[in-house]
Amino acid sequence: MSGGTAGAPARAEGVTDELVTTDLTVGGMTCGACVARVERKLARIDGVSAGVNLATGRARVVHPASVPAGKLVAAVEAAGYTAELPAGPDSGPALHEDLVPAWQLAVVAALAVPVILLAMVPGLQFEGWQWVSVALAVPVVTWGSAAFHRRAWQGLRHATGTMDSLVSLGIIASAGWSAYALLFGGAGEPGMRMPFSLTAAPGEGAHVYLEAAVGVPLFVLCGRWLEGRVRDRTGSALRALAELGAKDVSVLEDGRERRIPVEQLLPGQEFVVRPGEKVATDGVVTEGGSALDLSLLTGESMPVEVGPGDRVTGATLNVGGRLLVRATEVGRDTQLARITALVADAQTGKARAQRLADTVAGVFVPCALAIAVCVLGFWLGAGAAPSAAVTAAVAVLVVACPCALGLATPTALLAATGRGAELGVLVRGPEALESLRRIDTVVLDKTGTLTSGRMELIAAHTAPGADPDTVLRRAGALEDHSEHPVGRAVAAAARRRCGETLPPVRGFTAEPGTGVSGEVDGVAVRVVRPGAAGTLPAALATALTAAEADGRTAVVVELAGEPAALLVVGDSLRPGSYRTVHRLRAIGLTPVLATGDGPGAARAVAEHLGIAEVHSGASPERKAELVAELRAAGRTVAVVGDGVNDAVALAAADLGVALGTGTDAAIGAAGLTLVRGEIETVVDAVLLARRTLATVRANLCWAFGYNAVLIPLAAVGLLNPMLAGLAMSVSSVLVVGNSLRLRTWSPAPVRSARPARPVRAGVDR
Structure with missing residues (x-):
């Protein structure tokens, strides 16, 4: 969809303004809690309702025409996120402009991996290893995690919490406790060795949590980078549609051609389409003949012949001769633009399951913070070591991030609508x-x-002694001069049966309401409605009764004044x-x-x-x-x-x-x-819809089940914060990867219980 206002006029109770729709590209969202906050902020404007999609990074806002787009952008920015109008009507979803670049992830990994290895493998710990770990961890905790801290601070300023709030608190708590242990807890003494534990219990001796302080941001950043790559693939259908159209066009003015950008083409202008070029926009052929390859737009494999008077569609490929086309629709009015808009609408919308998930995510972060505080207090009150209490609280903060919950539905819908467009x-x-x-x-x-909606010859019943080929050839030659749909159907069948060349006709006469007559091969031929013909032989009368019972149209062919055949015309399946x-x-x-x-x-x-x-x-x-x-x-x-x-x-x-x-x-x-x-x-x-909703259910079950299982484990101290960060990132990647399977889905053919009976589109032999 375009970034401006679009949509049908509507009225809302209490709002006298005409309602319009505006799409915004929103940056900085990382979870369902972010989605809920942006929607609430926009809804505070009188007469405004909004739906925000985490997977596409788009907000679709319905608002009174008197509310400018700038006010909507300001509201989103006031919530702590970035917002702007999309670049253009054909722009694809701007999904991940705020994700960590690959080079930054590589630097964070190079610094964090040695720290994790030193903490996990006691045999690698050397004299002063803890201070080397500090030197490597500081850049990760500050520079590498700056995005988490910045967004957490923005959320705090707006009295809200998001996934970044949980990650930032986990990093700060792990790094803060490690600094305390190094400076005041004896962990900085020379020769210190630290055992590794998968749980919150630190074991004997001093303990630092630098592996959690660097592991959490590393795994979260890695998970987001992987999410970005797979989610970008789910949005490829819309971007592919946006790239289908021609970029410029050769306009014919006063006998001269002039090349202009396709955006400047106006309705009524004539433009040239040479072999190998794409048709710039929807129009009507005024000169020339060619074959168009429609596969880019509709998937139709066989080229379609077009000539003067035929309509053509923008983005189709000219594989034959030169065409001169008069533009009839341009810009948003073209078929390609309407298809792109439909796909964008589908990918921007929100399913009921996702609305529920976003509502849950909106209150999930405060609940997770409350649980972490309660866990910390419980452990300290139970007499556990302060390091164990901090570890359990940090693990709860990290593992509770609702990223998978926010991605469960939109990524599946994004993949399904893209795959649907391809099918x-x-x-x-x-x-x-x-x-x-x-x-x-x-x-x-x-x-x-x-049915096809076109008249075709269904059957030809001949009188005794009449040759079917001769009758059809002469009737077709006569009807070839008629513009009546029945006549065109008979002529087309004659060409298919007897070859493209039909014999000449002399003295052609059309009698309105009755039929046509003339001379073919020196024989008087009439093709008329049954009521205008003479007495029919028994076989033809029986065939006429059956045709009328089936709702078919029948005409009688007379040769030299005698009924020779009954031609049955109708719509074919x-x-x-x-x-x-x-x-x-x-x-x-x-x-x-x-x-x-x-x-x-x-x-x-x-x-x-x-x-x-x-x-x-x-x-x-x-x-x-x-x-x-x-x-x-x-x-x-x-x-x-x-x-x-x-x-x-x-x-x-x-x-x-x-x-x-x-x-x-x-x-x-x-x-x-x-x-x-x-x-x-x-x-x-139907099959794609069933598979999509099954994928959504599986994603939501995983997202809710992940939190339901791992938060209690973290709370009772059975989960190390570093492993909690890894589990959280893996959960998001699994949800997106499961949705990505829809991009390769193909319907399995259902075997027929019996072969389909052929529909006779030609003539009985």
Whole structure:
């Protein structure tokens, strides 16, 4: 999404201003507590509501138009974080600009590892080793941990605590106790040797905790660096979309070409697309012919031929000849921009599970601080050594960092929406994924969804003694001169059957409402509706009755005044329709057919696909009523459609699914868009949603379970602070890595119980 204001006008109770939406890039957030604080700070502005996503570093703010973006930025900065408008409408998620660079991590590791080894392996301890450890630890505790201390101080100034507060306190406590032990506790004496313990019990003799003071920042920084790398991969889909478009364009003005940045292109201008170049923006071809490779945008592998009058889409690749295109949509209005916006919306949104996790994280840090203080007091009150009490308290502070909790859901959603975009599934938001997982009933439109939406020749029944090839060739030659959809279907079938060259026609005549006539191969030929033909032979009359029962259109071909054939024309099923219905049933969903067509056509399609529940003659209002009835019966309903007449039902359903080849009205009302227009992709979307929500549950179980198990262990002194830091970092990396598995997810094909019956798109032999 762009950094400016965008979104549909809306009204909120008590707010007279028009509401707009603004995206902000927020820096400095490290955990769910940071997310909760930014949201609370923005919500204090009258009429403002905000959702903040830790994984993308984005805040989506809905606010009155009278509230400027600068005030929103100032509110975030007042909370102790950085904020700015994104660089541009196509910018990908700015995820990790405030993370430690790799070179700094390398320096911290080089200083910290010797300190850890000296503490863990008593055999390596030499005369004065503790002072060497001090010299190595000081830069790590100060310079290497400066980001933790700075953010902890900012939180303290704003009377709040975050993950950085816990880490900073742990580092300071470990380093402070070590300094006390070295200066006043005898740990600085020459020849001192220190045993290593995995628990809070220091053992006999003096003890310093420099290994914890350097190990905690090392492991936390390392964990964040790894998080950054894997989280960047989850956001690669949006950045890839942003990079698809052309950067400049050759505009044709007064017969001369001029190269300009694509941002300066205006609607109505004509531009040149040479072979090997990308189409700069959506438009209409005015001159030339070529083939366009749509795979970059839609995944369609076969190039599509285009010529004058055909619409083209920006970011598609010209693999043929030179094209002259008139721009119709530019900037945010293009299909690529709308796809990018949909993916960005989905990745910026927040699922219900994440809202709960952020709420918990918002109060988790104060609770962790309270637990650490109680642990310290309990150990001291129980007569334990002060070093053991400090160790247990520091371990609690470090292990309680809620980083994994804040990352559990957004990283999974980020990966899932990116993978969905690659599979041709655009998800409007996390709510759509959650709804998709709960779906148990799928209402399918017929025309344009299960069928191609184009008239095709389904069957040709010939009279006794008539040659099928001859009849079709002559009928096709005659209909080739007609603009009627039935005529085009017959002519196209004749070319496929008899070759591209059709015989010439003499004396062509079109009779409105009746048919066409002319002379082909010296024979008088008529193609007319059945009522305008003479008496049909018994075989053709039977075929006509069957065609009418199925809702098909039939025409009679007469040669020399005698009925020679009955051509049946109708809408053909999409190649994947049977597989779609079968796979829907295989994953436990109930398909329902709802169409405006008559009972015959609806029944024929339903019987072929195996759909038991059929609603024919359904108006747009009736489709919406059907959805309401199904929901009232306790079903969770998804509607799949492509036309304006489906928009009401799409909006009324628990989830609307629109085909990318459909109308803007249908796409606008849907929560899910199938870019390639392949109906079978809806099954992949359901499976992806189920896998995503399963991943979210696993992440949350790990995040909550990690704290539930390790905080008590740290409190009773069974966890060394250094190991606590390692466990905390590993937990965050595991959560993000588990989410990253969604980036390589592929739907397993469901084997058909029986082979799909072929749909006859040509002519019976």
